[in-house]
Amino acid sequence: MLLNINNLHVSINGKEILKGLNLIVNEGEVHAIMGPNGTGKSTLAAAITGRNGYEITEGEIWFKDELINDMLPNERANKGVFLSFQYPVEIPGVSMTNFMRTALNAKHEFEGLPILTGGEFLKRMEEKKQLVEIQAKLNNRSVNEGFSGGEKKKNEIFQMAMLEPRLAILDETDSGLDIDALKVVAKGVNALRSNNNGFVVITHYQRLLDFIVPDFVHVMYEGRIVKSGGKELALELEEKGYDWLK
Amino acid sequence: MIGKSDMNPSENKYSVLETNLIHSFETSLQRASGEQKSVREARMLAYETFKKTGLPGRKDEKWRNSKFDQVTDQSFELYSSKPGYTHKVSEIFHCSIHGFTTKVESLLNGWYYTPEEIPLNTMDNGVVVGSIQMAQKQYPEVFEQHFGKIAKHNVHGYSLVNTAFFNDGLFIYVPDNVHVEESVQLIKMVNTIEKLMINSRNLVVLGKNSHLSLMHCDDSINHQASMINTVTEIFIGENASLDLYKLQNINNETFLINSTSVNQQRSSRLKVNVITLNGGAIRNELNVDLQGEGAEADLNGIYLMDRKQQVDNQVFVNHAVPNCNSSELFKGVLDDESSAIFNGFVLVNKDAQKTNAFQRNNNILMTSTAKVDTMPFLEIYADDVKCSHGATIGQLDNDAMFYLMQRGICKRDARLLLMYAFAAEVADKIDIRPLRVSIEDMVKKRLRGELSICEKCVLHCSTPDIPMEFEIDMSKI
Amino acid sequence: MAEDKDQNNILEEVTSGEYKYGFYTDIEMDKAAVGLTEDTIRFISAKKNEPDWLLEFRLKAFRHWQTIAEPSWAHIHHPPINYQDIIYYAAPKKKKQLESLDEVDPELLDTFKKLGISLEEQKILSGVAVDAVIDSVSVKTTFRETLSKNGIIFCSFSEAVQEYPDLVKKYMGSVVPYRDNFFATLNSAVFSDGSFCYIPKGVRCPMELSTYFRIxxxxxxxxxxxxxxxxxGAYVSYLEGCTAPQRDENQLHAAIVEIIAEEGAEVKYSTVQNWYPGDKNGKGGIYNFVTKRGLCKGDRSKISWTQVETGSAITWKYPSCILKGDNSIGEFYSVAVTNHYQQADTGTKMIHLGKNTKSTIISKGISAGRSNNSYRGMVRIAKKAGNSRNFSQCDSLLLGDKCGAHTFPYINAGNETSVVEHEATTSKISEDQLFYCQQRGIDAEKAIGLIVNGYAKEVLNKLPMEFAVEAQTLLAITLEGSVG
Structure with missing residues (x-):
């Protein structure tokens, strides 16, 4: 079992957003989480990754049979939790190369693997860029700075490829993408899918799920998962909207 | 403060004005006899401190480029007698900003000017307006609570002199929950054949949830050089709001210090617009103390100077508590040999987290003899803040000039349009529409060179023997 | 003063992450008596076998110094400095003039090795000539011969006084007069050594010149x-580095740098200032009161200052440019980092006197711990300096709620064809950026180092390669322990 969320309650500034959420993700599975705005989808992503200000008041998050409720964000990341941000932040002056190298070194250090040499690292960057079909010259650009919306999202997928997480959470990765960019992103994700990792795809629209086909679809409403099903559920939602679930 | 006490006693030489002040005070101690004990004590303390510090001069950083060192070798008459009520204010001063009625209060030579026997009015809604001298007797609680308690930042020789010497001034008290509909317009006039130093003191107190809009006009109505030294203390209670407009249009011989200190309580709002159109040397001090969370201060100024005029805006904002916003926008155009000083100082104290503070000063120099000194300071001790400041000194945008001229607009008009646009950013912030229209109009005329002190001047220099027979028709300016 | 040095201690100090240059070397020293009188000055001057005019210069400065007081306008606080409690001259004892490196005290060589500075030319980073100054005295200048082939003079100040007295006499005090300010006046009276450099007409100095200072x-x-x-028409790029041992008491450093750029000349002066900053509790550290000023004397000359300030308990320093020549250019790029109880009041002055002169100021202040970091800068455009331009950008970053970040710009302009723009922002380190890095597995401390280096990059990019790497490491080290 990769991720096991049990009766999760999360508050922001004392206001309860998640109200007893349960979710199990196994290796090799892709779970889609859908639901109307403001139901707590992004809060779920923030809680799993340990963002400041998201207070777990009740319940547990287990990752690979380890309770991660109180772990630092970087500890969770090193254990293999990756978040593709809805709004990737710009970090002026920090080059992508330097950034990725620092991140990869931290992971290697955590896993007790040797640190890559400069040459090995650059080679890895090139390989992964090809894997996710990103042509952009990233190396000397600052992290996300001056990137278009599409470039930022592609960059997230590229970083995912570099860090090879066990669990990847894609938070509204499709928002603001045109259909071509969406295809590139989806292709990257599909290339990274394996029996060894799992995905949680948070999305508003069925559209993305045409390209990243989920094994399970969950509908969130008011801080809980109110309905779960197979990929056909997404189509049903597309047709009927969310109102019938409330 | 670098004071006289730091000097070698043998070098302790007072300037002409300092000697003049010391002499006047010593020989006129009995004048304070009818006042509250606290006022008498405040006067004595201010005087004693003044004797040690003296008046600020070029060696003091905040006065380094100030023209006020020119007054220190002059003598002034300090105690003018209270003028009798001989003319209606409307005969002396006529403000006709269309569609804008105000309740006019006036000070003549620093004295509250009214036909009433008792110079203090209490209106139906409980608002009190009148002479500060009367107020300290009739409303000692309100007076004692605030007098001398607000003007405590950036105290200097002139503010001490004000406390020691003030003769009168305006007092306004707005009770809790009262929204004063009609703007109060304070007109300060100087009309004297003596060379006078006028020390007037105003106190404005706004209760909780109240609102007031106050126009503070400095106009001089004769050509006699004078020195106006005003201290205004303002208290804005919880959730109350004050709009303060300062209009300055005084003669080129007059030195004016207008020191305003504001204490803002929780969720209170202050909006200030300082509009300086003429004046020999004008120093506007604005000290804003944000003492309650959620308080907001929006401080704006325009200055349009020419000839040898000088304007000096000293703006201090003290963020003492968290969650307050302050913004400063001061813009000016300097022509001829005029000069401008801007010193903005934002202090964010250790606990004042979530502060937003913005500060901007933009200047346009029209000649190679005009000068600008700008010092936008930030001193920040809290980390969760958003503070920024910017200052520019430059000219009109060449590209914009070319663009306008390419559309067939002559150079002169293009310049005017751009200058007007430059100043309009501040004028736009005036909420009272008739006032805004009128000020925009004054700015336009001022920029066209049509408005100078002479046009609106009420001196009738050709017939100086009837200085009081005048009317200022604001519609003409 | 000779203490028994403990090899293990030294190693530990050198390898500890905090201040790795905090060791002390036992070198036989030649010192003046404690305190400052005319006799001290005569002693120094005699030690250095100086000509009369130089002694006169020192004495004039000393007499003036006695009449003035320490300035108090800077945003710094320290207990009064007892100027009579300082040794004004200390030099590694040498028996005779050094002819080769073999004659340099091995302890001294070792010291520089620890500092990562090799005085053996073949081992030096290619292309950098070093003048090493220890406790006020220049001990060794490398690559002198290579340089002299191009007519470049690069030697210690004392040697210059002996060998090129006309050049020294002509230029010394011409940019920073002995009456300039309290600390410059003190320096003029008691300065012991330093570096001297002359690049002749039309020569482009083939290597970076560097002075390494060590107390x-x-x-x-x-x-x-x-x-x-x-x-x-000459060009030179000059680097300056400095360190000091870790001590509980405060030590005074009051230096002067004067630069003269004649017509069409360009000087790039880079500093990585890493004097001992004191410990976590603010004990000890260097008081660094430095006057640095460049004169763009000729038309089209250019002086560019780049500084990375991470050390010193107190930094009081305003590398300035006087843009006298028409079309001359002044630049100031600065990163100042303060942590724990450090105080920095630093910035620049750009004085525009010539026509069409340009200046750029980029300042990045980073405060952490309980430190205070102030930018203080002046831009003055004289009436005659028509068509001049200045752009200033001064940003401050706050790490933690116990520190202070202050900005004190003084802008003064007096003509209608010039443009001055000043922008400044103050904010705390972005939580979004921190979380983003942490989500990628980078711990908070490393993430801060990364973000701060990115923040300062615009300035770090101006440093020569050899220094840029050192500076980046220093930024991260200085901020260690500033998290949480």
Whole structure:
């Protein structure tokens, strides 16, 4: 079992957003989480990754049979939790190369693997860029700075490829993408899918799920998962909207 | 403060004005006899401190480029007698900003000017307006609570002199929950054949949830050089709001210090617009103390100077508590040999987290003899803040000039349009529409060179023997 | 003063992450008596076998110094400095003039090795000539011969006084007069050594020149003086580094740097200032009161200052440019980092006197711990400096809620064809950026180092390669322990 969320309650500034959420993700599975705005989808992503200000008041998050409720964000990341941000932040002056190298070194250090040499690292960057079909010259650009919306999202997928997480959470990765960019992103994700990792795809629209086909679809409403099903559920939602679930 | 006490006693030489002040005070101690004990004590303390510090001069950083060192070798008459009520204010001063009625209060030579026997009015809604001298007797609680308690930042020789010497001034008290509909317009006039130093003191107190809009006009109505030294203390209670407009249009011989200190309580709002159109040397001090969370201060100024005029805006904002916003926008155009000083100082104290503070000063120099000194300071001790400041000194945008001229607009008009646009950013912030229209109009005329002190001047220099027979028709300016 | 040095201790100090240059070396020293009188000055002057005019210069400065007081306008606080409690001259004892490296005290060589500075030419980073100054005295200048082939003079100040007295006499004090300010006046009276550099007409200096300053002896002040002259059309890039041992008491450093750029000359002056900053509790550290000023004397000359300030308990320093020549250019790029109880009041002055002069100021202040970091800068455009331009950008970053970040710009302009723009922002380190890095597995401390280096990159990019790497490491080290 990769991720096991049990009766999760999360508050922001004392206001309860998640109200007893349960979710199990196994290796090799892709779970889609859908639901109307403001139901707590992004809060779920923030809680799993340990963002400041998201207070777990009740319940547990287990990752690979380890309770991660109180772990630092970087500890969770090193254990293999990756978040593709809805709004990737710009970090002026920090080059992508330097950034990725620092991140990869931290992971290697955590896993007790040797640190890559400069040459090995650059080679890895090139390989992964090809894997996710990103042509952009990233190396000397600052992290996300001056990137278009599409470039930022592609960059997230590229970083995912570099860090090879066990669990990847894609938070509204499709928002603001045109259909071509969406295809590139989806292709990257599909290339990274394996029996060894799992995905949680948070999305508003069925559209993305045409390209990243989920094994399970969950509908969130008011801080809980109110309905779960197979990929056909997404189509049903597309047709009927969310109102019938409330 | 670098004071006289730091000097070698043998070098302790007072300037002409300092000697003049010391002499006047010593020989006129009995004048304070009818006042509250606290006022008498405040006067004595201010005087004693003044004797040690003296008046600020070029060696003091905040006065380094100030023209006020020119007054220190002059003598002034300090105690003018209270003028009798001989003319209606409307005969002396006529403000006709269309569609804008105000309740006019006036000070003549620093004295509250009214036909009433008792110079203090209490209106139906409980608002009190009148002479500060009367107020300290009739409303000692309100007076004692605030007098001398607000003007405590950036105290200097002139503010001490004000406390020691003030003769009168305006007092306004707005009770809790009262929204004063009609703007109060304070007109300060100087009309004297003596060379006078006028020390007037105003106190404005706004209760909780109240609102007031106050126009503070400095106009001089004769050509006699004078020195106006005003201290205004303002208290804005919880959730109350004050709009303060300062209009300055005084003669080129007059030195004016207008020191305003504001204490803002929780969720209170202050909006200030300082509009300086003429004046020999004008120093506007604005000290804003944000003492309650959620308080907001929006401080704006325009200055349009020419000839040898000088304007000096000293703006201090003290963020003492968290969650307050302050913004400063001061813009000016300097022509001829005029000069401008801007010193903005934002202090964010250790606990004042979530502060937003913005500060901007933009200047346009029209000649190679005009000068600008700008010092936008930030001193920040809290980390969760958003503070920024910017200052520019430059000219009109060449590209914009070319663009306008390419559309067939002559150079002169293009310049005017751009200058007007430059100043309009501040004028736009005036909420009272008739006032805004009128000020925009004054700015336009001022920029066209049509408005100078002479046009609106009420001196009738050709017939100086009837200085009081005048009317200022604001519609003409 | 000779203490038994403990090899293990030294190693530990050197390898500890905090201040790795905090060791002390036992070198036989030649010192003046404690305190400052005319006799001290005569002693220094005699030690250095100086000509009369130089002694006169020192004495004039000393007499003036006695009449003035320490300035109080800077945003710094420190207990009064007892100027009579300082040793004004301390030099590694040498028996005779050094002819080769073999004659240099091995302890000294070792010291520089620890600092990562090799004085053996073949081992030096290619293309950098070094003048090493220890406790006020220049001990070794490398690559002199290579340089002299191009007519470049690069030697210690004392040697210059002996060998090129006309050049020294002509330029010394011409940019920073002995009456300039309290600390410059003090330096003018007691300066002991420093570097001298002259680049002749039309010569492009083929390598980076570098001075490495080190305070070693206890209780001493360091008062060095650097004079750098770029004649018409010359170019030089100059680097300056500095360290000091870890001590509980505060030590005074009051230096002067004067630069003269003649017509068409260009001087690039880079500093990585890493004097001992004191410990976590604010004990000890260097008081760094430095006057640095460049004169763009000729038309089209250019002086560019780049500084990375991470050390010192107190930094009081305003590398400035006087843009006298028409079309001359002044630049100031600065990163100042303060942590724990450090105080920095630093910035620049750009004085525009010539027509069409341009200046750029980029300042990045980073405050952490309980430190205070102030930018203080002046831009003055004279009436006659038509068509001049200045752009200033001064940003401050706050790490933690116990520190202070302050900005004090003074802008003064007096003509209608010039443009001055000043922008400044103050904010705390972005939580979004921190979380983003952490989500990628980077711990908070490393993430801060990364973000801060990115923040300062615009300035770090101006440093020569050799220094840029060192500076980046220093930024991260200085901020260690500033998290949480």
């Amino acid at each position: 070693n002896a206890a209780n001493t002040g360091q008062f060095e003086r650097t004079l750098l002259i770029a004649d018409e």
